Amino acid sequence: MNSNPQLNKHGELQHLLTIEGLPREIIAAILDTAAPFTEVAEREVKKVPLLRGKSVFNLFFENSTRTRTTFEIAAKRLSADVINLNINTSSTTKGETLLDTVDNLSALQADIFVVRHASSGAPHLIAQHLAATGRDHIRVINAGDGRHAHPTQGLLDMYTIRHYKKDFTRLTVAIVGDVLHSRVARSQIHALTTLGVPEVRVIAPKTLLPTQVEQMGVRVFNDMREGLRGVDVVMMLRLQNERMNGALLPSPQEYFKYYGLTPDKLDLAKPDAIVMHPGPMNRGVEIDSAVADGRQAVILPQVTFGIAVRMAVMSMLGGA
Template sequence: MHLSHAHQASRLQLNDHGQLRHFLSTEGLSREMLTTILDRADSFLDGHGGIRNEPLLAGRTVMNLFFEPSTRTRTTFEVAAKRLSADVLNIDISKSSTSKGETLRDMLWNLEAMTADVFVVRHGASGAAHFIASQVTPHIAVVNAGDGRHAHPTQAMLDMLTIRRHAGGFENLTVAIIGDIRHSRVARSEIHALQTLGAKEIRVIGPRTLLPRDFEELGVNVFEDMTTGLRDVDVAIALRIQNERMESALLPGSSEFYGLYGLTRERLKVASPDVLVMHPGPINRGVEIESEVADGPNSLILKQVNYGIAVRMAVLAMTVEGQLAAQAAVQSRVLEGDAQ
């Protein structure tokens, strides 16, 4: 079942030539594909914290469909699309006609007819991006900007880019992800990407209530204790604790969480001396991470944000190119048919 799910996701994401046409999850994509995305993202980085603009999407329209608000992620996609010279439209879903009783499918079809080329989708329901990709007409590329607890693949890929640029590769790495793994789309996407890219060992660390139930299936090692979990790790990724979870029974209070799982200098002493410290942001200082660690020499938290622009540029450019190649193939088949 797990394989067939990955297989399905792969079929939807790729065109007949194996090129990316939607970017929905890291699951189901090959190591070659993930590496291509990282290489493409690398090509936009100028090495001085700047990003090279390329007018690859000039004349194309990217529509941000955010069914749940996220100024931060929406802004990164908007910057990325503009750096590719696309026209960007932020569709305010809450004010739009879905609230007037229009179905989601009708709304998508209407936006398509307004000559959209890419939908960047953020949705509170797991699987929403896949559903939307299955509904749109063939030439529209769908990029998942986070769906429920399922996937946040651009976040995962920017984390992979960060690791590759600062650790040189994945083969010999032990990576620990800390916090609320169970409810985290980021963790889920990271685990799939790290496995595909060949990380030596993936660990998850957190209280039992926040650990995944299917961890054996995921192929990760589970730790409830930071001292053993962080031992000799090369990369430590602290996840954001959602306030809404802290208020529920699932989690101890934020100071208690920090007491047990906060990423502190003291706790990192057992890790590799040049451990890379990462966090998807926005950080809660004194909850998941000590300020001195977040701002310290091993922290790559702001690099992650910067690389995120390049990764989103890569994914936008590649999915549009994949759609164009698929259309060209269809047209050439039609022409061949005509010629017979």
């Protein structure tokens, strides 16, 4: 297996496991491929036949109705057959290992696995296992693994930024909130730096920042007002209550006071700055309703673009 298991020997996308280490040309190709898919949703028949006869297995070892649904819609709009498996409620509770599950599903003629797992690296492990057992025609897409990566979310965020701001090389982008627990933040930072964004800021309390986050090429701000000054894009993160162990925060009210995006804080960004959020939003915790529903929010377009980006990834993986 080569050093980047996501790419085949011709440098083409084989699996989508993480944005880290993905060449700029591949990211650009995914965004370019997504563009024509946005139009498919406006047709009378919202479907194209690319993945007709292929089987996409959504393997969700961790619950996420929203992400699973977006992958399901994307696969169905490509005419694939979609099989949803919520595995935390099935085999693993009976003691089957991750790779046994994969072997069994491979025997059911899977073409693409979309994997969500609470452990970082699980999709990677599956891709390695498939290669080691001579089944590398099966593709793996990471739909979120532990604290590691959520590449399609990062890519749809890049699509959204490009849609509204065109040129990445002139932007200042702020990522705000629970960076520590966020695989989305990691994917965003890798994508933004790869695409040439000159200044990526992270804004968070010290308790919600990973150690040595600066090594990812970002500027760190603990004061939100200072960090938002003059930015073109504000990317909010969800406060991940379910991933927090112990008391990292005093209270949601206290968090909102210092790190909630309110209209007066947003006024410090550029007047045409856009506000993004990967959803689901905690209104009144990380974002004020006046901002979430305001004219600068592009949160619902993100959801729509997410379908096109996932269609692009699947169609790039599902062909020859």
